[in-house]
Amino acid sequence: MRRTKEDAQLTREVLLDTAEVLFAQRGVSRTSLQEIAKAAGMTRGAVYWHFKDKAELFNAMMARTASPMEEAAQALAHSPQPPLVELKRTAMDALNRIAHDPRTRRVFGIATQKVEYVDDLMGVRERHLEIHQTCQLCVKTAFERAQALGDVSAHLDAQVIAMSYQAMLNGLINHWMLDPEAFDLVTCGEQSLDLFMGGLKQAPPPPAAG
Numbered sequence: 001m002r003r004t005k006e007d008a009q010l011t012r013e014v015l016l017d018t019a020e021v022l023f024a025q026r027g028v029s030r031t032s033l034q035e036i037a038k039a040a041g042m043t044r045g046a047v048y049w050h051f052k053d054k055a056e057l058f059n060a061m062m063a064r065t066a067s068p069m070e071e072a073a074q075a076l077a078h079s080p081q082p083p084l085v086e087l088k089r090t091a092m093d094a095l096n097r098i099a100h101d102p103r104t105r106r107v108f109g110i111a112t113q114k115v116e117y118v119d120d121l122m123g124v125r126e127r128h129l130e131i132h133q134t135c136q137l138c139v140k141t142a143f144e145r146a147q148a149l150g151d152v153s154a155h156l157d158a159q160v161i162a163m164s165y166q167a168m169l170n171g172l173i174n175h176w177m178l179d180p181e182a183f184d185l186v187t188c189g190e191q192s193l194d195l196f197m198g199g200l201k202q203a204p205p206p207p208a209a210g
Helices: 002-026 033-039 044-050 054-078 083-100 102-113 119-148 158-178 185-198
Strands: none
Touching: 002 033, 002 044, 002 054, 002 102, 033 044, 033 054, 054 083, 054 102, 054 119, 083 102, 083 119, 083 158, 083 185, 102 158, 119 158, 158 185
């Protein structure tokens, strides 16, 4: 039984590895499950044994790379470290992985450049939205903790801060993915984070109404 489970897990990993390569080469919507099976040296039935459709396969492929980052975001609420320190640490860890780990870079490239939220991939959009909302809530909570500690101006809306923070990081990553030679993602990312967080404590109160 143990050998059977190990074989099944190996088959699943081979399918995910193969899908990752084909998605990066051809795009998600233009790659069929039949093509993935053939490239992996398996039958289409083997694919359906592990994944009910392409959206489920895609989400499983993303989870291998994105889950550690999602878990790091969720851990922000329980970290004993100052919230801004932890926010920077988790962001820098993500940027370093994207810049230096080939699998992470490839998967993020697929997610940002090679997928269309149409037809059988609507399940992918739902999963992306779920991850985005979960991470944004965790980041918002961390900024609220920073406000309670006096490290972030109480005049600022924590939801707006969280959205701006994520927009900055996503913009840097997407720009770098288009042209990795344009700038150093890690160095620029660290400087951008310092600039962003450095301005949070000094934010002036909103102008009085009227």
